[in-house]
Structures are given as structure tokens and as C-alpha cells.
Amino acid sequence: MSNVSNQIRASSSLIKRFKQRMTNPAALVQCRSFTTLEGHRPTIVHKRSLDILHDPWFNKGTAFSMTERDRLDLRGLLPPNVMSSEQQIQRFMADLKRLQVQARDGPSDPNALAKWRILNRLHDRNETMYFKSIYLLCSLDYESSMLAYKHKWHFLLSVPLWRPDYCSRHTDYELSPFYGQFKVLIANIEEYAPIVYTPTVGLACQNYSGLFRRPRGMYFSAEDRGEMMSMVYNWPAEQVDMIVVTDGSRILGLGDLGVQGIGITIGKLDLYVAAAGINPQRVLPVMIDVGTNNEKLLKDPLYLGLQEHRLDGDEYIAVIDEFMEAVFTRWPHVIVQFEDFQSKWAFKLLQRYRNAYRMFNDDVQGTAGVAIAGLLGAVRAQGRPMIDFPKQKIVVAGAGSAGIGVLNAARKTMARMLGNNESAFESAGRQFWVVDAKVRNVTYWPRILIMNLLSVLTRYCKTTVIDLESLVEAPRISFAYCSSTLNFKNVHGLITEQRENIDPQALPFARKVKEASHQGLWEGASLAEVVREVKPDVLLGLSAVGGLFSKEVLEALKGSTSTRPAIFAMSNPTKNAECTPEEAFSIVGDNIIFASGSPFKDVDLGNGHIGHCNQGNNMYLFPGIGLGTLLSGSRIISDGMLQAAAECLAAYMTEEEVLKGIIYPSTSRIRDITKEVAAAVVKEAIEEDLAEGYREMDARELRKLSQEEIEEYVMNNMWSPDYPTLVYKKD
Structure with missing residues (x-):
């Protein structure tokens, strides 16, 4: 008592x-x-999950302990590395000093990262206004809208850069002045390009841990094994239509950036919203942190990700399996796009999941679709019908995930045109000559000899471009190219069946030794030698090696049997492009077709003639593929749906445009392009009996729609960035 x-x-x-x-x-x-x-x-506190992260009184950011993250439903909403307040202060101070650093490929604007933060804060505060800006950007002329996708960091353009007071005033402006103000952006492209493109984008990606202020999306890590099924319920949205996920292993041309790759998924989803009209409240960027093999990040005390080497083998697969099961358990109809996974896993994961889930890999399938559309457009530009595509001789430089993805798609397209049987498939495979990177003439160099050699080269060469650290540490090196500018690169050689340790994905495209010999070629023949002997209709670059299409290679292409050879320098970013349009037109001649992965300006050929520079950008396809899959309710994303998307894009251009050498449309038409592509995907899903419908439009009603009605159905379901009327209702 x-x-x-x-x-x-x-x-x-x-x-x-x-x-x-x-x-x-x-x-x-x-x-x-x-x-x-x-x-x-x-x-x-009376808040949990995102509510507490958005509350400046209680938010600790990365300093929330793991027990706090579990108590407050924060697990998965923050990068996995728990930091102390002292480390957070160090990050902040290091970030201030970083404003003056030099970028990878040029000096940076000291204000660039400051502007980047201003733009990103708008995304944190007002998503409707943010996407309204991108939406307007996509509806303007090419030169301004192309900025929106440079290096996949188009989200940096979320606010008018010419009005730095825009965010600081915290007020809404009328949107009509945006149209006039875009003239200012176009006129000052040189000033703003470093903000939306390199070097700022390189700094933003590589220094994400220093720039991090507020979480966006979800983070799943190797530490979360066994917890993912419950973690997905920490995301507040009851419905998610689109997820873009990366493991950070191959971010753009920057390599393994670990958890810092989350920015790429955010950027991709911005385009889904801006181009395809996916509701921004129903998208989810995801980072799967399985560690990093980037030694710099492993040694960085301020790195936000797991500081351990990447999982591999069955352990890696188990993490991805658990993630896929978790997200599809909570959101059974979600579409998952895999982004920037290293080649080692890109194909394996695609084959593992594509027949079980609604998913696709943009690097493999999206790039392939855009390339196929360009290749078919090139056939039209040569004055031939698209059915002549199987007659094209194509030399491909690059056998990574993108290169093999394009090769597989192109061979399937050719085979279908030839009858879609085994002999047609075999015949189509003979139209490709694949050149990849490999080391030959290997010499072993003692460390002291390397250092002495570098000393001499530095003294007598005008410029020395050498990855010194990797060169000194490597047990062997190969001299592939040497001139007044010295580069140490891997030698690129023709793949034949004689190749040892050939990549299984490249094996179907290996030339037979006797066949190659009859053409005057051999295992490991150089790119220039292959072009010289094959005399191709198309030279396709997916190598990620800047300047690979050297003067010798382009000179060899002048011997092409085509009256209008096509050059595709598709590697990103700009510094990785195999050649520039100026080089292509000046060396090969005016009567060529040129396309690139990065945006370039058209070339003035004189006498009033223009050399058109086509940008083969994945943004032409992946928004439409995602939207079409969503609205059809297709159970999977089939090869036929991807093929329909590519052919739709290829047919989008008028005959007049194609004959001028324009094989890709202006990005100012991106909403209309996406509508057309999505409609083609919906139609193909219906024809393949994969469509199950979307919301009130069930499969039976879908089958009744005409082509015009399908396009109207797609257009009516594209979200537009307008403010809704809000009504408060008490719980």
C-alpha cells in the first residue's frame, strides 16, 4: 500500500x-x-519519419543514432553512416573551403556550388514550382532545353538562374515572365553551363557527402539485411509508381561513387516528372549502398556511405533480391529502373528480374533503344527504307553494358526484319564488327624505370596526360598512342573467337578467325584498321574513351561504301565523346550524319549549310517507356515494348528533317515525343496480351481504344505542375 x-x-x-x-x-x-x-x-516529440527530418527544431540529420532511427521510423531515410555533431561541423567547414577547388576538367566558378544549393533548396521547399520550372524548360527551344539534361543533372535548373533572389525571398512569382527570362539564359549560356554541367556537376557528384543537407529518397544498405521489408513502410507515400535505383558503382564517367550516386536517381526521376508527367508524389529515388571500392571514399572520414569494400557474389545478389521483394510487396505495381550499375551486374540483374517484375535497365535497354532509333533514322537519311537496316555494316567501339545492349537490340531488330528465325539471327550477327579495350604488347616495367621514363617524357613532351598513380601501381602498361600529347590507354582491338577470356556477353559478336582473315583483319586489329577494311555504313562509339575516333580513324571512314556514312559518338560526358562534330565534319566531309550522347552545337559548314549535331539522349525513350508501362498495367517490360518505343522515335522525324541529317527531334518537343512513345508502348502491351489496365481503365476497355484514343488516354494521365486547391481536414 x-x-x-x-x-x-x-x-x-x-x-x-x-x-x-x-x-x-x-x-x-x-x-x-x-x-x-x-x-x-x-x-x-510527436513526429516521426520525414516529418521529423523536415523539422528544423528536432532534425539531427546524419547524427541520428541507429536506435533513434528505428524508434522514429528513420531507417532507410538517411545515408547509413552515423556521424557525430563534430563530424557534421567538419563537413560543413570543408564544404565552405571546397568552393574554391578546381574541377576535374577545368576551373570552377567559385559561386557554382552556392548556386547549386539555392536551386536544390527550391526542390526541398516547393516541388510544384520546381517541376514547373523544368516543365517550362522542356517546352522551350532546343538550346535552352538541352541544358536541362546535361550530365543528367538537369535538376540544377529548377529555378531561373538570372534571379538569385528567387529562393531567398520565399515568395511566389508569376510564371509568365519565365518565357522572356529564358532569353537571358540562352544569351548567357557560357556563364550558366558550368552550373548545370561540368565542372559543377563533377563537384556535386564527387563531393556529395560535403553538399548533403537534407535527405531525398531512400537508402538501403548491406547493414539493413533482414530489415528491408519493414523499412519500405518508412516511406510516407501510399502509392509509388516509379523507382529509380542505383548501387553507385558506375556513375556517369566518374566511376564508383558509392552512396553519392543517389543524385543520379533524383535527376532521372525529375525527367520522369517533367517529360512523362509522372506525379512527383509517386516517385522514389533509391540508393543501395553495398560499400565502395573507391579508396578515396574509404579513407574519407566525412563520407556518408558504408566505408567497406563492395559486397560481391551471392551476398550482393541477396541484398538486391531483398530490396526487390520488399518494394514490390508494398507497391505491387511499381516500375523499377536500374541506373548506373557496373557492367558486371547490369546484365545479370536484368536477366534475373525482367520476367518477374516490372523493371528495366536504362543503360542497357534505354541506350539501346535510342541507338536503334538513330540507326534506323540514319538509314532513312541515306535515302533508303528502314527495311534496309539489315544491310548496314556497323563497326562498334565499346563492349561494355551499353555497347552490348545496343548490339543485342540491333541484332534482334535486323533478325525480325529478315524473318525472325535462326538463320536470320545468324545473318544479322555478321553485320557487326566489335572493337573493345584490351591490353596487348604487354611489357613489365620496374617502378624505378617508370619514374625515370615519366621524368624524361615530362621534360620533352608539350603535354603529358598520364594517370600517374594507376600507372606506377600497375604491374604492366601498354603504349597505345603517342604524339605531342602523350596518353597511356588500353589498345582497342577487334574481337574474334581467338580472344582469350572473352566476355560471355560479347561472345555472340566475335568474328570467326577465317572470316576476319578473308577481310584482311585479325584478332586485336585496331579500330582504324577495321574501319579501313570494312568500309562501314555506321561507326558507333560506346567506349567512354574521349577522342577514340582519331584523325586516322575518321580518315579511314572516308572510304565507306555508303554515300552518307553515320558517326555516333555516344559516350558521356562531353569529355568522353569519341569525337566532336567539328572533327567529324572537317575530316570525313560535309555529307555525313552525326550524333552524340552529349549536346553539341551545330557546325557551320559555310555557304549557308549546317552540319546538324543530333543528340541521342536516353530522355527521348525512358520517360515514355515508364509512362506506357504504367498506363498499360503491363506485367513486364517486354522486348517488343522496347522495340515499339525505338521504332516510334525513329519514325517521329519528317522526311524533310531526315534528309537534312536530323535523326533525333529537338528536346523542346519532349512532352509530345513522350506521349507518342508511351502510346506505342501501351499498344504493344495490348497486342502482346500483357496489359492489365490502370485504375478505372481495365484491360478490356484498353483493347477497345483506337490509336488516337490511346494517345488521348496517355495525354490525359500526364501530370502537370499546377497548384491544387487545398482543404484542411482534422484527423
Whole structure:
């Protein structure tokens, strides 16, 4: 009884003290806390999940402990590395100093990252205004809209850069002045290109840990094994239509950036919203952190990701399996796009999941679709019908995930045109000559000899472009190219069946030794030698090696049997492009077709003639593929749906445009392009009996729609960035 009496007296005392404090506002705050036996004072909060992350009073950011993350439903909403407040201060101070650093490929604007932060804050504060800006950008002329996708960091253009007061005033502006103000952006492209493109984008990706202020998307890590099924419920949206996921292993041309790759998934989803009209409240960027093999990040005390080497083998697969099962359990109809996975896993994961889930890999299938559309457009530009595509001789430089993806898609397209049987498939395969990177003429160099050699080269060469660290550490090197500018690169050689340790994905495209010999070629023949002997209709670059299409290679292409050879320098970013349009037109001649992965300006050929530079950008296809899959309710994303998307894009251009050498449309038409592509995907899903419908439009109703009605159905389901009327309702 004494214990009960003591409890009653204690309770009465607490009630009395509470009543006394009711008249004191400051006391109201204090009464939310109590003292534990250890002397700490936990604070009672009435928020969890994203609500507490968005509350500046209680948000700790990356300093939330793992137990706090579990208690407050934060697991997966923050990068996995728990940081102390001291480390957070170090990150902040290091970020301030980083404003003056040099970018990878040129000097940076000291204000560039400051502007980047201003733009990103708009995304944090007002998504409708943010996407309105991108939406308007996509509806303007080519030169301004092309900025929106440079290096996949188009989200940096989320606010008018010419009005730096826009964010700081926290007020809404009328949107009509945006149209006139875009003229200013176009006129000042040189000033703003470094903000939306390199070097700022390189700094933003590589220094994400320093730039991080507020989480966006979800983070799943190797530490979360066994927890992912519950973690997905920490995301507040009841419905998610589109997920873009990366493991950070191959981010753009920057390599393994670990958890810092989250920015790429954010950028891709911005385009889904801007181009395809996916509701921004129904998209989810995801980072799967399985470690990193980037030694710089492993040694960086401020890195936000797991500081351990990447998982491999069955352990890696188990993490991805658990993630896929978790997201499709909560959101059975979601579409998952895999982005920037290293080649080692890109194909394996695609084959593992594509027949079980609604997923695709943009690097493999999206790039392939855009390339196929360009290749078919090139056939039209040569004055031939698209059915002549199987007659094209194509030399491909690059056998990574993108290169093999294009090769597989092109061979399937050719085979279908030839009858879609085994002999047609074999015949189509003979139209490709694949040149990849490999080391030959290997010489072993003692470390001291390398250092002495570099000393001599640095003294007598005008410029020395050498990855010194990797060269010194490597047990062997190969001299592939040497001139006044010295580069150490891998030698690129023709793949034949004689190749040892050939990549299984490249094996179907290896030339037979006798066949190659009859053509005057051999295993490991150089790119220039292959072009010289084959005399191709198309030279396709997917190598990620800048300048690979050298003067010798382009000179060799002048011997093409085609009256209008096509050059595709598709590697990103700009510094990785195999050649520039100026080089192509000046060396090969005016009568060529040129396309690239990065945007270039058209070339003035003189006498009023223009050399058109086509940008083969994945943004022409993946938004439409995603939207079409969503609206059809297709169970999977089939090869036929991808083929329909590519052919739709190829046929989009008018005959007049194609004959001028324009094989890709202006990005100013991106919403209309996406509508057409999505409609083609919906139609193909219906024809393949994969469509199950979307919302009130069931499969039976879908089958009744005409082509025009399908396009109208797609257009009516594209979200537009307009403010809705809000009505408050008490819980």
C-alpha cells in the first residue's frame, strides 16, 4: 500500500507542478522533457519519419543514432553512416573551403556550388514550382532545353538562374515572365553551363557527402539485411509508381561513387516528372549502398556511405533480391529502373528480374533503344527504307553494358526484319564488327624505370596526360598512342573467337578467325584498321574513351561504301565523346550524319549549310517507356515494348528533317515525343496480351481504344505542375 500511496503523491505533485507551469509559456516547452537515471534529458516529440527530418527544431540529420532511427521510423531515410555533431561541423567547414577547388576538367566558378544549393533548396521547399520550372524548360527551344539534361543533372535548373533572389525571398512569382527570362539564359549560356554541367556537376557528384543537407529518397544498405521489408513502410507515400535505383558503382564517367550516386536517381526521376508527367508524389529515388571500392571514399572520414569494400557474389545478389521483394510487396505495381550499375551486374540483374517484375535497365535497354532509333533514322537519311537496316555494316567501339545492349537490340531488330528465325539471327550477327579495350604488347616495367621514363617524357613532351598513380601501381602498361600529347590507354582491338577470356556477353559478336582473315583483319586489329577494311555504313562509339575516333580513324571512314556514312559518338560526358562534330565534319566531309550522347552545337559548314549535331539522349525513350508501362498495367517490360518505343522515335522525324541529317527531334518537343512513345508502348502491351489496365481503365476497355484514343488516354494521365486547391481536414 505504501508504494501505491507514494505513486499517488508523486502523481499529485506532478499535476500540481504542471498546472503552475500552464501560465508560463517557457515552462510548457520544459515540461515535455524529463531526466533519466543517467542524467540525460530525452525530449518527447510527436513526429516521426520525414516529418521529423523536415523539422528544423528536432532534425539531427546524419547524427541520428541507429536506435533513434528505428524508434522514429528513420531507417532507410538517411545515408547509413552515423556521424557525430563534430563530424557534421567538419563537413560543413570543408564544404565552405571546397568552393574554391578546381574541377576535374577545368576551373570552377567559385559561386557554382552556392548556386547549386539555392536551386536544390527550391526542390526541398516547393516541388510544384520546381517541376514547373523544368516543365517550362522542356517546352522551350532546343538550346535552352538541352541544358536541362546535361550530365543528367538537369535538376540544377529548377529555378531561373538570372534571379538569385528567387529562393531567398520565399515568395511566389508569376510564371509568365519565365518565357522572356529564358532569353537571358540562352544569351548567357557560357556563364550558366558550368552550373548545370561540368565542372559543377563533377563537384556535386564527387563531393556529395560535403553538399548533403537534407535527405531525398531512400537508402538501403548491406547493414539493413533482414530489415528491408519493414523499412519500405518508412516511406510516407501510399502509392509509388516509379523507382529509380542505383548501387553507385558506375556513375556517369566518374566511376564508383558509392552512396553519392543517389543524385543520379533524383535527376532521372525529375525527367520522369517533367517529360512523362509522372506525379512527383509517386516517385522514389533509391540508393543501395553495398560499400565502395573507391579508396578515396574509404579513407574519407566525412563520407556518408558504408566505408567497406563492395559486397560481391551471392551476398550482393541477396541484398538486391531483398530490396526487390520488399518494394514490390508494398507497391505491387511499381516500375523499377536500374541506373548506373557496373557492367558486371547490369546484365545479370536484368536477366534475373525482367520476367518477374516490372523493371528495366536504362543503360542497357534505354541506350539501346535510342541507338536503334538513330540507326534506323540514319538509314532513312541515306535515302533508303528502314527495311534496309539489315544491310548496314556497323563497326562498334565499346563492349561494355551499353555497347552490348545496343548490339543485342540491333541484332534482334535486323533478325525480325529478315524473318525472325535462326538463320536470320545468324545473318544479322555478321553485320557487326566489335572493337573493345584490351591490353596487348604487354611489357613489365620496374617502378624505378617508370619514374625515370615519366621524368624524361615530362621534360620533352608539350603535354603529358598520364594517370600517374594507376600507372606506377600497375604491374604492366601498354603504349597505345603517342604524339605531342602523350596518353597511356588500353589498345582497342577487334574481337574474334581467338580472344582469350572473352566476355560471355560479347561472345555472340566475335568474328570467326577465317572470316576476319578473308577481310584482311585479325584478332586485336585496331579500330582504324577495321574501319579501313570494312568500309562501314555506321561507326558507333560506346567506349567512354574521349577522342577514340582519331584523325586516322575518321580518315579511314572516308572510304565507306555508303554515300552518307553515320558517326555516333555516344559516350558521356562531353569529355568522353569519341569525337566532336567539328572533327567529324572537317575530316570525313560535309555529307555525313552525326550524333552524340552529349549536346553539341551545330557546325557551320559555310555557304549557308549546317552540319546538324543530333543528340541521342536516353530522355527521348525512358520517360515514355515508364509512362506506357504504367498506363498499360503491363506485367513486364517486354522486348517488343522496347522495340515499339525505338521504332516510334525513329519514325517521329519528317522526311524533310531526315534528309537534312536530323535523326533525333529537338528536346523542346519532349512532352509530345513522350506521349507518342508511351502510346506505342501501351499498344504493344495490348497486342502482346500483357496489359492489365490502370485504375478505372481495365484491360478490356484498353483493347477497345483506337490509336488516337490511346494517345488521348496517355495525354490525359500526364501530370502537370499546377497548384491544387487545398482543404484542411482534422484527423
